[in-house]
Amino acid sequence: MTHEVVNRVEELGPELAALAEQNEKLGKLSDRTVELLRTAGVIRLLQPKEFGGYSAHPRDFAEAVMAVARYDGAAGWVSGVVGVHPWELAQLDPRLAHEVWDDDPDTWIASPYMPNGIAEPVDGGYVLSGRWPFSSGSDHCSWDFLGALVGDGKGKPAGPISVLHVVLPRSDYEIIDGTWDVIGLAGTGSKDVVVDKAFIPAYRTIRQEVVQEGSAAEAVGLTDTLYKLPFSSMFPLGITAAVVGICEGALALHLDQQRDRVAVTGVQVRDDPYVLYAAGEAAAEIAASRVQLIDGISRLYDQVEAGKPITVEDRSNVRRNQVRCAWRAVAALDEIFVRSGGNAIRRGNPLQRFWRDAHVGLQHMIHVPGAAYHANALAQMGLELPEPMRVLI
Known part of the structure; x- marks a missing residue:
């Protein structure tokens, strides 16, 4: 049975297609395209029901992303990238989910996960600095998932290598305009983001190996198959x-x-x-x-x-x-x-x-x-x- 979100995408598809050229020229998704994606609910498919999402089967998520991309590749790409972040966020400390979604369940989170920054351990968390390219949809996101290497206290990676996924609010990073000049997927707005000595509370972090193995859900009491x-x-x-x-x-x-x-x-x-x-x-x-x-x-x-x-x-x-x-x-x-x-x-x-x-x-x-x-x-x-x-x- 086709998920209701996929059906809504198909209804909105002609307008998504009509906006695709504008998105490419803008170098990011237009506000109207984002409004259509929010109306369809694509980004909330993997979001917990408790926070206004669907906790949908990943099959439904994939089909919704394909449906969007059939009309506009850039909008489909942003849907696929940004749409998976609610799935991971659900596996972090619940305090973070409340911070992100309590006021607006349609709050979006960007990424990239490549460990381009150093997270120096301090009391209560980490201090992060670095620069990350390819943050798709960042202009329309209020938070960002970033990959970082745990530091040794001297600005270098500690050994053995330990990779963190950290989550920052928009106030803690800068989006660098002019860093997304490309021959394809131009409308994704996958710009560079820069962080300069931002404090990251420990509860806004997770070790990559924990989420990679599918064992993070149990630690926060999630029982849905999706999050395992x-x-x-x-x-x-x-x-x-x-x-x-x-x-x-x-x-x-x-x-x-x-x-x-x-x-x-x-x-x-x-x-x-x-x-x-x-x-x-x-x-x-x-x-x-x-x-x-x-x-x-x-x-x-x-x-x-x-x-x-x-x-x-x-x-x-x-x-x-x-x-x-x-x-x-x-x-x-x-x-x-x-x-x-x-x-x-x-x-x-x-x-x-x-x-x-x-x-x-x-x-x-x-x-x-x-x-x-x-x-x-x-x-x-x-x-x-x-x-x-x-x-x-």
């Missing part, structure tokens, strides 16, 4: 869903534009078996990506629901397939884009924006295939993964 899933499976879900949705949007637009197109040879494209063959094959590949992505997270959900442990191999299999979903879908998009005719490259044709957005989406670290495939082969052989490979498995 591993970070390394949930964090990539929304991002890859956005890429798959972008490819779905491009396919739909390609088919619409080819219906009445006449090639330079005078032949109607709908009578060209080669173009139609490519379109049919691309449709199958993109559909396979959707199914495999949703199947992976659903299998993990069912395991947790049944009280079965999730092994490193289980997580690695899902990560392998999630990476492959993105690359398969974008490869299929390439096959139809090159058969879309010269008008596909015009700035006024949304197809070229879908194509650029999809390729930029592949640049995210969670879509790098080498380490994910390597780690999966080791896991399937029953061998121990080297520590660096375990970071996003």
Whole structure:
């Protein structure tokens, strides 16, 4: 059964599509696009019901992100990134959830998680400094999740390496305008943020390994299956869903534009078996990506629901397939884009924006295939993964 949020996205879809070009020119989502996403409730899908969310199945979250991305890739990307943060926030000290959502359940949280800062331990918490690129949707967020290395008291990482996820209010970081000048996903507004000696109370932090293993929920008394899933499976879900949705949007637009197109040879494209063959094959590949992505997270959900442990191999299999979903879908998009005719490259044709957005989406670290495939082969052989490979498995 289709979730009500997905249905609302489909109702609002034409307006989302109409705003996509404006978002690209702005270099961030327009206020109206954000209003539509809030109206649909996409960002609240993984938010606890106690704080105005849905505590939805991750499958519903992925489908909602895909639905948004079919109309506007940038809006879909922000939905996938920002939308996973309520899931993690729920696993921190409940005091933080009250701070963020008591006044407004539609308060958004940005990120990036890369450990670009040093968090020096002090009484009651940490003092954080650093600079982080790629904070998607930051202009519309009131808080930010940042990755940081625990310091040694001298501005250097302490040994052994310990990574924290820390949460800061907007007053504690600066968004640097002019730092998001890109060829695709321009509307995501993924700007740099800078923190200069901000105090972070300990309750606004969590160790990465705790949330990565899916054990954080128990510590704060969460019993919902959703919050027991591993970070390394949930964090990539929304991002890859956005890429798959972008490819779905491009396919739909390609088919619409080819219906009445006449090639330079005078032949109607709908009578060209080669173009139609490519379109049919691309449709199958993109559909396979959707199914495999949703199947992976659903299998993990069912395991947790049944009280079965999730092994490193289980997580690695899902990560392998999630990476492959993105690359398969974008490869299929390439096959139809090159058969879309010269008008596909015009700035006024949304197809070229879908194509650029999809390729930029592949640049995210969670879509790098080498380490994910390597780690999966080791896991399937029953061998121990080297520590660096375990970071996003």
